[in-house]
Amino acid sequence: MTDQLLVKDKDVVVPGETLATGMAFLPTKGTYRDGDRIVAGKIGLVSVEGKVIKLVPLADPYIPKVGDVVVGEVNDVMFSGWRLGLRGPYSAVMNVKDATSDFIGRGVDLTQYFALGDYVFCKIVNVTSQKLIDATMRGQGLRKLIGGRLIQVNPAKVPRIIGREGTMSSMIQQATKTEIVIGQNGVIWVNGEPGLETVAVNAIKMVEDNAHKSGLTQTIKKWLDEQVGGAR
Amino acid sequence: MAYTKRFDGxxxxxxxxxxxxVGVVPRADGSAMFQIGNTTAIAAVYGPREMHPKFMQNPRxxxxxxxxxxxxxxGHGDRVRPGQNRRAKEISRVMENALRPVVDLSAFPNAVVDVFVELSQTDAGTRCAGITAAAMALADAGIDMKDLVAAVAVGFVDDRVVADLNYNEEHYNDYSDNPDKDRPVADIPVAVxxxxxxxxxxxxDGEVKREHLKEALELGRHVAKKIYExxxxxxxxxxME
Incomplete structure (x- = not known):
């Protein structure tokens, strides 16, 4: 069998599509080897680096990982902590000791810290094989989210919304004078002046819808200039 | 040998x-519509999400x-009573079995991926249209899949092996004025x-000779390739733009 690459870099591929034949290429994330074929395992964009074939997913359910920072909703107040919904199949537990350094006696009502329906920006510290998740609020920038508005985006698009080293999100924040907190579970919190909040939300939606296209930063920048200029 | 030309030519x-x-249901995690003739299937995928009832969860x-x-x-004729019935339950189950070999949900213990297939118009071949739409919707939802699944009904109508039977062909023998009404009609849905x-x-459904079955399956594979494209x-x- 000849070694042959059947796709180009940045091609959209669907599950079952043959990406390459022969043994010269290596299947990695999102692809698998079937005999002498390398096959796509989900819908995504192909990325070829030398002989390594990778798939950048276009849609991806969120799988909680240690170190992820996420936006969680307080779903339950327990004896010594809170249960946080992550908008996926699994919920996280945050213990009191990971939430505050205050002294809390026995039987104190924990809702004075976080009540049902509150949103918190927290970090995942532990995940078991059965997806029992521990979260903490000890860490830089982790806090309760007060005011603002929440939107839900596809978790696969989060890296694009953040941008390379945060360029995209900081550009939107600066242009709209809003504060944006992005959870890796696809929940985004936007806080600012209501009109500009809307602009920021629309900008994020635009990034989400066009995440697979290149030159997006420029397009968004131009669009933001038009929008914010008009709002003034 | 009455059936020399197909009803719809x-x-x-x-x-x-x-x-x-693809992407016809905006609020779903993945969705697709597949229409073949007068049969229309709309599939919507939700999840992975927490499974209820809890006793059906699988920790593996x-x-x-x-x-x-x-x-x-x-459909043809009478109004279909809404909700589950024995036929719908069976088809739900065979669709699950047809799709399960390609989907990999090992990363989601105790969770469920729900696939809802709605048939807004039916003219035979609904389970095949449903499976084809569901496979696209699952891929759209970003579920790990080894392959897609393409399904089509093949069959045997009055001495001819045919692809994608419609309602009239499935009921070829029901027409009482048909002189060949004792000739077998077979309807064979295949998912590939x-x-x-x-x-x-x-x-x-029906009966077919061994050699005709082989011929029909070959045809099914061939047609499934086209549907896959x-x-x-x-x-x-x-x-794409």
Whole structure:
């Protein structure tokens, strides 16, 4: 069998599509080897680096990982902590000791810290094989989210919304004078002046819808200039 | 040998006209529409999400759950009573079995992926249209899949092996003025994994000879390849201008 690459870099591929034949290429994330074929395992964009074939997913359910920072909703107040919904199949537990350094006696009502329906920006510290998740609020920038508005985006698009080293999100924040907190579970919190909040939300939606296209930063920048200029 | 030309004039190995579209249900995690002739299936995928009832959870991996539903005025003749019935339950189950070999939910213990297939118009071949639409919707939802699944009904109508039977062909023998009404009609839905050519659904109504069955399955594989190309195009179209 000849070694042959059947796709180009940045091609959209669907599950079952043959990406390459022969043994010269290596299947990695999102692809698998079937005999002498390398096959796509989900819908995504192909990325070829030398002989390594990778798939950048276009849609991806969120799988909680240690170190992820996420936006969680307080779903339950327990004896010594809170249960946080992550908008996926699994919920996280945050213990009191990971939430505050205050002294809390026995039987104190924990809702004075976080009540049902509150949103918190927290970090995942532990995940078991059965997806029992521990979260903490000890860490830089982790806090309760007060005011603002929440939107839900596809978790696969989060890296694009953040941008390379945060360029995209900081550009939107600066242009709209809003504060944006992005959870890796696809929940985004936007806080600012209501009109500009809307602009920021629309900008994020635009990034989400066009995440697979290149030159997006420029397009968004131009669009933001038009929008914010008009709002003034 | 009465059936020399098909009711709707197509070739014996030809399908009815096909349209496919991905992303038709905005609130779902993945969705697709697949239309073949007068049969229209809309599939919506939700999840992975927490599974209820809890006793159905599987700690070793996620569960795929399908739901097949014919809409009340979708069919020939009488209104279909809404909700589950024995036929819908069976088809839901065979759709699950047809799709399970390709989906990998091992990363989602105790979770469920729900696939709802609604048939807004039916003219035979609904389970095949449902499976084809569901495979596209699952791919659209970003579920890990080894392959897509393409399904089509093949069959045997009055001495001819045909592809993609419509309602009239399935009921060829019901017409009392048909002089050949004792000739067998077979309706064989097949679901094919296009990459490997493996079959994940094989059912049959009626009767057929061994050699005709072989011929029919070959035809099924051939037609499934064509349907796969349409699925592929529809999925990619979502991300192309």
């Amino acid at each position: 197509r070739a014996i190995d030809d399908t009815r006209p096909i349209t496919a579209k 991996g996620g569960v795929l759950r399908c739901n097949y539903n014919m809409m009340p005025f979708s 994994l296009p990459g490997s050519g493996l079959i994940s659904l094989l059912q049959m 349409i699925q592929k195009k529809a999925l990619k179209a979502r991300y």
